[in-house]
Amino acid sequence: MPLKIIEVQAKSIFARTGIPGASYVINQYVGCGHACLYCYAKFMCRWKRHGEWGSWVEVKVNAPELVRARHVEGMVYMSSVSDPYQPVERDLELTRRVLESMDKRIQLRILTKSDLILRDLDVLREFKQLEVGLTVNGFEGEVKKLFEPNSPTHNARVKALEKLREEGLKTYGFISPVIPHLVNVEELAAELEGLVDFYIIEPLNVKLCGGRFLRTLQEVSPRSARMVRDLEGYMRFQETLRKRLEAIGVKGLFVRHYPKIHVCEL
Numbered sequence: 001m002p003l004k005i006i007e008v009q010a011k012s013i014f015a016r017t018g019i020p021g022a023s024y025v026i027n028q029y030v031g032c033g034h035a036c037l038y039c040y041a042k043f044m045c046r047w048k049r050h051g052e053w054g055s056w057v058e059v060k061v062n063a064p065e066l067v068r069a070r071h072v073e074g075m076v077y078m079s080s081v082s083d084p085y086q087p088v089e090r091d092l093e094l095t096r097r098v099l100e101s102m103d104k105r106i107q108l109r110i111l112t113k114s115d116l117i118l119r120d121l122d123v124l125r126e127f128k129q130l131e132v133g134l135t136v137n138g139f140e141g142e143v144k145k146l147f148e149p150n151s152p153t154h155n156a157r158v159k160a161l162e163k164l165r166e167e168g169l170k171t172y173g174f175i176s177p178v179i180p181h182l183v184n185v186e187e188l189a190a191e192l193e194g195l196v197d198f199y200i201i202e203p204l205n206v207k208l209c210g211g212r213f214l215r216t217l218q219e220v221s222p223r224s225a226r227m228v229r230d231l232e233g234y235m236r237f238q239e240t241l242r243k244r245l246e247a248i249g250v251k252g253l254f255v256r257h258y259p260k261i262h263v264c265e266l
């Protein structure tokens, strides 16, 4: 299915956010061609009537000008309802132009699933307070096709972190979504050792991943689905994981969504 591209003029670009640790989010795109089945941002379809999540992307064509006009204090998180390096970015270069236009003193944390970010190393190097993260979860084969059909492979993401690190940028590994019996956090953390400055580890948000994802999970790995549906058991799993990670010296943040969102330092 071809991706529907909707060009819009935005009124503003830095949006205040309740995301723990961040003051603002910036979404030069809304919608995402990576089309991850578990994506927490698909609630946007309730307001944006463009079709199924993953089939459309809104492009804020004036985002570079809006960015140029403002300086903000505090952490800016790019992005929350899109991936800044999703496939359309290859041709549109909107994220690149946003970064070029941005005040380089801004405290910026970028998150992507794509090694396309390496194209913009020249601009990224200019930022004074930048953290660049790649989502890593080790999905492969049929599971990758079902859960994350359009994003780059695990190896491409690890290689991107390697290159970013070689270039002297501050990097992090976003290990997410952690799904019991499917994602081995300790193995992934070990694989990224030396490539990242810190980790952000986030167990699956069962409330936001959606019924279609949970049904697919049930088919792919019934014991994983059983565990995430048993809220008490799932909370115990998360606490045990957090303690294990602390015990082996993994440094970073652990993000839990139950009973309410809670971020703790590892």
Ligand code: SF4
Residues within 6 Å of the ligand: 031, 032, 033, 034, 035, 036, 038, 039, 040, 041, 080, 081, 082, 083, 113, 151
């Ligand atoms: S890359 Fe991120 S924003 Fe895009 S579909 Fe996947 S989870 Fe959602």
